[in-house]
Amino acid sequence: MYTPPSARVSAAYRQVDLSSQVMSASPHGLISLLFTELRTCLVGARDAVARKDVTAKVRLIGKASRLLDEGLIAGLDMRAGGALAENLHSLYSYCLVRLTQANAQNDAAVIDEVLKVLQPVMDGWTEIGNQART
Template sequence: MFTPVSTRAASAYKTVAAETGVQGADPHQLVNLLFDALLQAMNQARGALERGDLETKAKALSKAVRILEEGLRVGLNLQEGGELAHRLQAVYAYSVQRLTIANMRNDGTLITEVTDLIEPVAQSWKDIRATALQPATGPGA
């Protein structure tokens, strides 16, 4: 009937930590957080599907679709982003379509397909920050 204090405290800490991370993040970090949450949601959905927990699978896939639609896709600047922004928009739209079908058919291979598609994009986004923070070396540096 009641949640143990340690569980409530851990949940409260997790919520505060997540909110603090978002509040203190720059736009690049926010996109990183979106990618992390997207990959986590898809992994959660795949695990739930393997366990036969269809309710958790549906909630996790719904979260993944919302991150793609309301976070990553909406954040694209199609006017200034050029071809890359348009290609990312197509990747996100395709991913939404595949995750929706995965949810309807309980098909883990489609979740894996989208994960395999998104992981390199997420890693490339992380690499942008790492490259930008490296000190300049070589002639003229």
Template sequence: MNINRSAGRTRGAAAYARVGVESDVMSASPHHLITLLFDGADTAIRTAAVHLRDGSRAEKGKAISRALDIVNKGLLAALDFEHGGDLAGRMASLYDYIARLLLRANLRDDAAALEEARRLLGELGSAWREINPKREREGQ
């Protein structure tokens, strides 16, 4: 009976977390949405690293798949090639490289590739956080 209560609490906590994330997404600015993508990718990669160390291949694969979705369907898809010019093209190449690192990490259980993908995304996320769209609009 304690197992069922524990499982119920876990499901409840997960549902609460989803609602929190959904609320963040619904009220977020486009800039903040990209920040959330970087945060989600970092969480997925850290989760994958834990599962890699623990030898849980299926869970590692799921976490890496989440990270790949964030990179490909989130970050890459958000690039504005019309207005972003050469920078957008370079970012697309970098996201492609990160996706290949994640695939290698998954296929070869390569912890170094996983860490490199996390490091690169971390640097990009940090730079993104430094951008203040409101300040730029005000010309400061």
């Protein structure tokens, strides 16, 4: 498959930008980046289901699942986090199961459900960052 040079250059710049954001981010900022990318993947996967683009759907749901598992779940401190960490672990694990179902069933409504379930956590995380800056 041919990719125009301008698309390759643009992708390279996006990768460098993301790498610099990660390298300079605080721990709170890293989680914010994970949430931002997770939301982008979920919206993209939902749109891919609507377009019947199976390749994009599988890629985006796979990436969203990795962000949940290897980023958000792996980042939980179960010992220090107590009940909050346990609840987040349960929520993220539920979302992983639902994304697997959405992928298998080509169900955009399930992807919307995952977005809806995660939205309060994402909003709360953003609010924590806003309060810390003031």
